[in-house]
Amino acid sequence: MHDSASEPPDALADPGTLLATTHAVGGGLRVRLRLTRPADGLLVRAFLERLSPDARHRRFFSAMPVVSETLLHRFTFYDPRRRLVVAATTFVDGAEQIVGLADVTHLETGLAELALVVDEECQGHGIGRLLTEAIASLARRQGATHLKAELLERNAAMLTLMQRLGLTRQTFEDGVTILMTRLPDRTRRAA
Numbered sequence: 001m002h003d004s005a006s007e008p009p010d011a012l013a014d015p016g017t018l019l020a021t022t023h024a025v026g027g028g029l030r031v032r033l034r035l036t037r038p039a040d041g042l043l044v045r046a047f048l049e050r051l052s053p054d055a056r057h058r059r060f061f062s063a064m065p066v067v068s069e070t071l072l073h074r075f076t077f078y079d080p081r082r083r084l085v086v087a088a089t090t091f092v093d094g095a096e097q098i099v100g101l102a103d104v105t106h107l108e109t110g111l112a113e114l115a116l117v118v119d120e121e122c123q124g125h126g127i128g129r130l131l132t133e134a135i136a137s138l139a140r141r142q143g144a145t146h147l148k149a150e151l152l153e154r155n156a157a158m159l160t161l162m163q164r165l166g167l168t169r170q171t172f173e174d175g176v177t178i179l180m181t182r183l184p185d186r187t188r189r190a191a
């Protein structure tokens with residue numbers, strides 16, 4: 001991993017390696033990254049329902065008291081040429097549990113939009129960093145040169161995460177903060 005937010009990396013991690021590995025993050029957690037699939041509806045629902053109204057608000061721009069079927073569908077059925085969803089999962093008593101969810105949507109040539117949220121009990125342990133690296137490298141492989149994120153307010157953790165991916169510009173429009181990151185051209189070879 002790259003260690004300084006002030007110096008963008010010259011290459012992104014290999015997506016295959018990130019998705020094939022179990023990652024030891026902080027807090028003694030071991031997480032796996034994988035693409036979500038149609039059978040994940042219950043896991044995604046349990047994850048979203050555990051989030052506080054504040055976390056839902058930051059992610060969805062709404063406190064979203066009810067997790068709708070439409071929303072679950074967006075996270076579990078998608079056209080992988082236009083949109084990808086990556087879950088960070090752990091095993092609790094032998095059962096898989098989602099602790100972070102990130103998605104990327106291709107908006108136009110070269111531009112993709114990222115959004116993510118991590119379980120509040122697991123924040124600050126590097127899961128956001130793993131998810132953004134995986135999403136960025138998948139988006140890069142599909143042709144994105146720039147990654148955008150829209151935030152409701154200043155969000156220091158998101159700014160750090162985007163700066164770790166590449167040179168990041170921050171603008172403000174109608175109460176929304178927009179981060180635009182230029183992705184490195186290269187992907188690191190798998191180890």
Ligand SMILES: CC(C)(COP(=O)(O)OP(=O)(O)OC[C@H]1O[C@@H](n2cnc3c(N)ncnc32)[C@H](O)[C@@H]1OP(=O)(O)O)[C@@H](O)C(=O)NCCC(=O)NCCS
Nearest residue numbers: 058059115116117118123124125126127128129156157160
């Ligand atoms: C943004 C979010 C996904 C980060 O997830 P996370 O798992 O806590 O992220 P990480 O543990 O990988 O930490 C990210 C970096 O931000 C830094 N950071 C975290 N909180 C911070 C804060 N309040 N101020 C400054 N830096 C902060 C961390 O130190 C870390 O940097 P480092 O790698 O140099 O140590 C998480 O806070 C979240 O789910 N927020 C609610 C939803 C949201 O805001 N989504 C963004 C809109 S789409």
